[in-house]
Amino acid sequence: MIAAAPALGEAASDRVVSAWRALGTVEDPEIPALSLVDLGIVRFVKTDPDGVLQVGISPTYTGCPATEVIRQLVERALNDTGVGPVAVIHVLSPAWSSEWISSEGRRKLAAYGIVPPRDADSSRPVACPRCHSEDTECISRFGSTPCKALHRCRQCLEPFEYFKCI
Amino acid sequence: MSAAATNVARLLYRYVLRVGDLSLVLGQRLGEWVGHAPALEEDLGLANVALDLIGQARLLLAYAGELEGRDRGEDDIAFLREQGEYLNPTLVEQPNGDFGQTIVRQVLIGAFQLELYERLVDSADERLAAIAAKAVKECRYHLRYGSDWLVRLGDGTQESHARAQSALERLWPYTTELFAEDDLDREMADCGIAPRLAEVHAAWSVRINALLAEATLDRPRDRAYRWFGKQGEHSEHLGYILADMQYLQRAYPGARW
Numbered sequence: 001m002i003a004a005a006p007a008l009g010e011a012a013s014d015r016v017v018s019a020w021r022a023l024g025t026v027e028d029p030e031i032p033a034l035s036l037v038d039l040g041i042v043r044f045v046k047t048d049p050d051g052v053l054q055v056g057i058s059p060t061y062t063g064c065p066a067t068e069v070i071r072q073l074v075e076r077a078l079n080d081t082g083v084g085p086v087a088v089i090h091v092l093s094p095a096w097s098s099e100w101i102s103s104e105g106r107r108k109l110a111a112y113g114i115v116p117p118r119d120a121d122s123s124r125p126v127a128c129p130r131c132h133s134e135d136t137e138c139i140s141r142f143g144s145t146p147c148k149a150l151h152r153c154r155q156c157l158e159p160f161e162y163f164k165c166i
Numbered sequence: 167m168s169a170a171a172t173n174v175a176r177l178l179y180r181y182v183l184r185v186g187d188l189s190l191v192l193g194q195r196l197g198e199w200v201g202h203a204p205a206l207e208e209d210l211g212l213a214n215v216a217l218d219l220i221g222q223a224r225l226l227l228a229y230a231g232e233l234e235g236r237d238r239g240e241d242d243i244a245f246l247r248e249q250g251e252y253l254n255p256t257l258v259e260q261p262n263g264d265f266g267q268t269i270v271r272q273v274l275i276g277a278f279q280l281e282l283y284e285r286l287v288d289s290a291d292e293r294l295a296a297i298a299a300k301a302v303k304e305c306r307y308h309l310r311y312g313s314d315w316l317v318r319l320g321d322g323t324q325e326s327h328a329r330a331q332s333a334l335e336r337l338w339p340y341t342t343e344l345f346a347e348d349d350l351d352r353e354m355a356d357c358g359i360a361p362r363l364a365e366v367h368a369a370w371s372v373r374i375n376a377l378l379a380e381a382t383l384d385r386p387r388d389r390a391y392r393w394f395g396k397q398g399e400h401s402e403h404l405g406y407i408l409a410d411m412q413y414l415q416r417a418y419p420g421a422r423w
Contacts, residue, residue, distance in 0.1 A: 062222050
């Protein structure tokens with residue numbers, strides 16, 4: 001798993017540190033339990049030679065309607081923090097992967113009632129977030145947002161959401 | 167820029183439109199199911215696939231606009247071109263028909279998109295490669311959805327099997343166009359920008375044969391065809407899609423929301 005947390009070396013300036021801190025408080029518009037940093041969509045924060053703070057963001061899905069809102073939220077949060085001129089850059093490659101969701105993000109997702117994506121090599125069934133039974137079934141590959149699928153527990157019969165693994 | 171480089175940029179513009187228009191028109195078609203699918207889950211499923219396709223089209227058309235160099239953005243290109251300037255294959259503009267026909271079309275074109283994007287990931291053009299790297303993951307997921315349904319319909323009741331087979335017979339002739347290599351395909355492959363269509367065809371065939379076997383459907387014979395949407399010669403159906411899709415921009419030029 002790639003850690004979504006920033007690698008803050010000695011060179012990281014105060015601006016970069018403040019920016020990461022501010023981004024860590026911006027909620028994802030579709031899943032407010034997670035911050036953009038938890039979700040792993042903030043790819044980098046760096047200062048360019050002209051002193052503009054560049055923030056790289058990867059969309060989870062190309063058609064995700066939240067992408068534009070996220071851009072605005074990022075700009076607003078950074079303006080409010082007073083870190084100076086900011087440029088938000090969309091980064092397509094490497095493509096965002098559900099593996100980039102941080103461990104903290106996975107914990108928050110589970111607490112929110114959404115089953116976090118499994119590791120790619122896991123063969124275990126998706127467990128019910130309520131009764132923890134592994135006797136579950138997928139009822140729809142697509143859910144209420146592009147990033148989720150719908151499942152149902154055969155034991156407690158409750159439907160639940162699963163964060164798609166891509 | 168040298169004359170040769172200008173020529174490649176011009177050809178690349180057309181090629182990117184070809185890939186992007188496929189997503190745009192198919193996304194628009196699938197969007198027609200919203201509120202009409204057989205069950206809420208399928209309404210969500212088809213709408214989600216459509217949304218991803220429109221997202222891919224946005225990335226590709228925005229890039230086409232830059233390559234063209236006439237200061238046209240993704241919206242100008244999507245909403246203000248004439249029918250003959252659309253370069254999508256004829257298959258994706260075919261009417262949705264019943265749910266079975268939509269699923270068959272989805273599998274035929276979805277398998278093509280997947281095989282194409284898997285190879286465009288290694289394109290000599292970095293931007294196209296980056297877009298493909300993103301799109302390929304979505305297409306893989308879409309094809310799983312389509313394949314599940316194809317097997318359920320084909321290997322389902324007598325009625326669902328008959329309808330799926332009839333949709334397959336109806337749509338099959340349009341698949342020939344996907345693999346008919348023209349000058350543009352050849353030049354792009356020569357530059358290492360696009361894969362050879364013969365290679366895509368072979369991989370597509372293996373995938374489709376396996377799926378059809380699982381769905382207990384018979385692969386139709388290849389037949390002669392006349393449409394060549396990817397060169398701008400479309401069936402009667404595209405005009406109706408565009409009339410609907412472009413209405414707002416035509417009626418209120420420059421409208422923003």
